[in-house]
Amino acid sequence: MPINNQDFIQRLRAVARDIITDDERLAVYETDGLTAKKQLPGVVVIPDTVEQVQAIVALCHAHEVPLVARGAGTGLSGGAMPHSEGVLMVMARFNRIVDVDTSMRTATVQPGVTNLAISEAVSSLGLYYAPDPSSQIACTIGGNVAENSGGVHCLKYGLTVHNVKQLKVVLPGGELIVIGGKGYDTPGYDLLALMHGSEGMLGIVVEVVVQLLPKPSEIAVIMAAFPNVVDAANSVSGVISKGLLPAGLEMMDKLAIQAAEAFVGAGYPEGAEAMLLCELDGSAEELQVLIESVRTVFRTHHCMTFTVAWEAIERQKLWLGRKAAFPAVGRIAPDYYCMDGTIPRRELANVLQAITELSHKYELQVANVFHAGDGNLHPLILYDANNTDQLTRAEAFGSEVLALCIEKGGTITGEHGVGVEKINEMCLQFDRNELGIFHGIKNAFDEHGILNPGKGIPTLSRCAEFGAMHVHAGEERFPHLDRF
C-alpha cells in the first residue's frame, strides 16, 4: 500500500488534522537513538486524543498500512524507526499527568509524559517513580513500557514491568482495552506483562498507571576506584554474594570515566582503570553498617579510593556523570554504537576482557559504562559513520559481543530492545519453534501485521539469510542451533 495514496491521506487528515507530508519536516523523524539506521516516514500524524488514536489505528488496519508509534525517539534499537510506506504516529501531545493518588501511591499518566516528569511531579509528596533510564529527561513512559526499560535503580526496585499497574491500550483493530488494575492481580492471562517490552508491535499505549514509592530516608552513594576492570567486576559479585542489595551498582571503565569527567566534571577518579558507583538506602544507622560491609568487599578487591556522598547535591553530581556518559562518549568520537547484552554476573570479568580483545581485533575503541549489578553490559563502540569500513567493523564487533553474551548464558538485549538492530541476533538466541510462538502471539493481536512491521521478531527466511551470511563464525560457535 503506497502512502502517496491521496485517498488514504485524505481520510487520515479527516481524523487528525495535524499531519506532515513534506520531506523537509518528515526528515525530523527519520531516525531514533540508533542513528545508523535512517528512513523517511510515509506520513507523520500527531494526534491529541485517544479517540483520534483509535481512529488512526482502525484506518491503518482497514487499509493494511504500517503504523509505527513514536515517543521521544530515544530508543537505541531502531524501534521507532519509521516505515517508508507507513504512518509514524507521534505521541508527544499526550503529555499530561492525569491523576496522582497518594493513598494508593499511584500516578495515572498519558504515554508522552517523560519519565523524569513523573518523579518531579510527585517529589513534594515524598514519592518517586523508581525505574530511571539514563535518558529519563527525554524518554517517555509509553516508550519505557514498550521497551520494558531499566535504569540505575532497577537492581533493587525492578524494571518498568515491576512498577506499572495498569495500561490503556488501543489494539490493532482500534478497540480500547484496559489491562491490569490498581489491585494486585486480574483474571486471565497476564497481558500486562506481555505488553511490556513488546516494542509497539501489539498495541498502542494511551495511558499508564505507575506505582510510586516513598522516598528513602537516607541515601549514600559510594564512589570507588579500582586498578583494573577485573577487580571492579569481582567486587560487584562480591557485594551480591554477601547478601547486600544496593539500590544501584554501576561500573565505568577508564575511557568512560574520562569522557564523563571531561563533559560534566563529576569529580571522577580520572586515572583509574575502573570505578564503581554504589547507592545504598535506609536509615542512617543501617547505612553505616552497609557502607562498612561494602568497604570490606571492595578492599578485598584492591579498591584504591573509597568516598561516600551523603548530600543530595553531591549524589546528584555523581549520578549526573553516569547518566550523561553516553552523550559524553559521543563527544570523543564522531559516532558510537551502544550494545546492550546481559550476562550472568560471574562472567563479567571474562566478558570485559574479551571485549578488550575484540577492540584490538576490530581496531575500534570501546568504552564500558553499565548496570553491573544486573550484569547488563553497555559497551560503546566508537566509530565514524562517514567511514563505511568503520561502520561495518563496528557492526561486526557488536554482533560478536552479542554472540558472546548468548554463549555465556545471557541475552542479546537487557533493556534497549531488539528493534531493527538486533533482529539477526534473534536468530542466534531463538530456534524456529520459539520464533514461531512469537509470531503466533503477534498474529493473535495483529492479524494484518500493521504495527511496527519488520521489527523485534525476525521471519524464518530472514534467519536463513543471516545464517548463510554467518556460516563460518556462526556454525562453529552454535553447532546445536537449527539453520533454517
Add this chain to the structure above:
Amino acid sequence: MEEVEAFSEFIKKAGSDGNPIQLTGGETKSFLGYVPEGLQVLTTQSYAGILDYHPAELIIRVKAGTPVGTLNALLQSEGQMLAFDPPAHDVGSTIGGVVAAGLSGSARPYRGAARDHLLGVGMVLHDGAYCEFGGQVMKNVAGYDVSRLVCGAYGTLGLMADLSLKVVPAPELEKTIARVCSVDQARATIKSLSNSVSPLSASCYSGDTLSIRLSGSELAVKATEKNLEGIQADNSFWDQLDALRLPAFQNASDIWRLSTEPDEPLYEYDFSILDWGFAQRWLLDPTSDPRDGYRGVGHWTRVRSDKGGFQAEAFQPLSKLELELHQRLKSTFDPGGIFNPGRMYREEGL
C-alpha cells in the same frame, strides 16, 4: 532431559490422538479452576531437583516438579529465599504448580508477585517441541515475555518443565506482631507503614486481630516495632494463611476470594480474612454467589464450593474483547486444545 523427552512423547501422542491432558504438579490445586472428569493426567512430579544455582547470581533454575518445601529449605541454607512467599497448599505442592497458577503469598503487596520473580521457563509445546523463553539473567527483553504469560495460565498454554526464578537475600530478622483492634485502626496502621519506607512484609486482619510481619535488617525491624502496639506472634501464621490452612479456612464449606484495591470499601460483605493490606479478601460460607450485584472494583474467584465438585467459572468472566484475545492466544499455543481444556475459560470451538 530424559523426563522432558518423555513429556514430549506423551504430549505428541495426546495431540495425534486428540486426547486432552490434565497437567499437574503435586495435584494440590485441583480446587482452582475447572477440571473435567476422566482426562488423562501428565504430572511433572517426577521431574524434581535443581538444574542450576549460583547463590551469588541471585537466580535459581529448577525442575518444575520440585516441591516448594524442598526449594525453600535449599535457599534457606544459603541465606536466601523466594520473595513472593510461594503458597504450599500441601507437602506435595510443586514450584511449577505455584507458578503455573500464578499464586503469591502474604508478601505480594510488599515484595511482588510470582511473575515478578520469574525470569525464564523451559516448556514443552503442543507439538512436543521443548522451547526456552526468558533466561537466567536479571534483565532480558529479547522476544515477547512468554515466561510471564505462562505464569498464571494454569497450564493451558503448555507444559512448564523448568523455571528460572530470581531469589533475594533472606532478611536478618523477621517478626510477627499481633494486636486486637478495629477495622479502621487496622487499615490506618497498615496504610501508615506501607506509605513510608518500612520493613512491612505482610499484613492481615481477621477476627478483630491485626497481624503484621516485619522483615529486614535488625535495626529496621526493631525501630519499626518500637512504634507498634501488640504482642509477638508466630511467623508460621503466614504460611498457614497462604496455604489456606488457618482454622477459618478449614471449617468453611465455601471460600470466595476477592482481589481488589486496598482502599475499596468493604460494602455489605462480612469478610472473614483481609490480607494483602486489605486488597485480598476472603468470604467464607456465603449464602449466595457474591458476584451477583457486587458494586465494587476487583474480581472474585471461587476457591471452594460445597455445591458439588462443580468449579466451572471459578474465575470472573472476561469481557468479550479480553476473551477473544485469550482464545486467540490459547489457539496459538495449543491449536488442538489438549492442555487443561476449560481450566480457566471456555475455549472457542473446543
